[in-house]
Amino acid sequence: MAVKTFTTGEVLTAADTNTYLNNGGLVYITSQTVGSAVSSVTVSNCFSSTYDNYRIIYSGGAGSAAVADLAFQLSSITTGYYGGAFGVVWNTSGFGGKGISNAASFLYAGSSDTGAALMSLDVFSPNKALRKHFRTDSYYSNTNEMFGIAEGTNGSTTQATGFTITPSTGTLTGGTVRVYGYRQA
Amino acid sequence: MKPNIQIDDEVREMTDDEYAALLETGWTPGEEDTPE
Numbered sequence: 001m002a003v004k005t006f007t008t009g010e011v012l013t014a015a016d017t018n019t020y021l022n023n024g025g026l027v028y029i030t031s032q033t034v035g036s037a038v039s040s041v042t043v044s045n046c047f048s049s050t051y052d053n054y055r056i057i058y059s060g061g062a063g064s065a066a067v068a069d070l071a072f073q074l075s076s077i078t079t080g081y082y083g084g085a086f087g088v089v090w091n092t093s094g095f096g097g098k099g100i101s102n103a104a105s106f107l108y109a110g111s112s113d114t115g116a117a118l119m120s121l122d123v124f125s126p127n128k129a130l131r132k133h134f135r136t137d138s139y140y141s142n143t144n145e146m147f148g149i150a151e152g153t154n155g156s157t158t159q160a161t162g163f164t165i166t167p168s169t170g171t172l173t174g175g176t177v178r179v180y181g182y183r184q185a
Numbered sequence: 186m187k188p189n190i191q192i193d194d195e196v197r198e199m200t201d202d203e204y205a206a207l208l209e210t211g212w213t214p215g216e217e218d219t220p221e
Contacts, residue, residue: 032193032194035189036196037192038189040190040193040197041189065215068215105210166207166210169214170214
């Protein structure tokens with residue numbers, strides 16, 4: 001969907017307004033309210049061939065456990081996740097890290113504790129017959145006392161259509177998962 | 186007691202098979218401790 005440059009005096013039609021007003025860099029696709037005490041949340045049918053890459057944000061909720069990592073799994077891809085989380089250890093200012101090796105999910109997509117749950121995740125090529133890539137810019141680990149980022153990959157060429165978020169411990173309550181597509185033209 | 190599972194708008198208690206699969210991932214029920 002291309003950008004249109006309006007000229008001085010040009011008539012702004014309803015059709016153009018409806019088309020280009022929504023034509024931002026991140027295009028809203030869907031959202032899912034998270035229920036009470038759920039051990040996982042699945043959002044179906046949110047990835048398609050319309051977009052190559054997506055951003056997924058989960059906020060506003062909380063976990064039942066004092067600390068939990070949020071794992072992200074693409075639909076129909078249950079193995080072969082690699083990557084790692086790395087960041088600064090807040091009480092020493094040193095560096096910390098955790099690896100992901102042939103796991104069932106991208107294990108460090110986000111984090112939760114009893115105060116909040118947060119995931120801000122980019123997913124590359126989930127619905128393409130290509131290697132997938134993941135990048136989160138909002139990872140923290142109360143256990144490791146670490147703030148940082150996490151990246152991962154999966155070599156599957158399966159074309160995923162949805163995903164599941166699962167805390168490593170306990171459950172999630174409340175908040176909203178929102179899915180956006182990166183506009184391509 | 187098995188936890189709930191959410192698929193899109195549906196929230197329900199997990200089946201025994203779903204719970205077994207969840208436990209195989211290393212998931213634990215956790216405790217409601219106060220974070221640091």
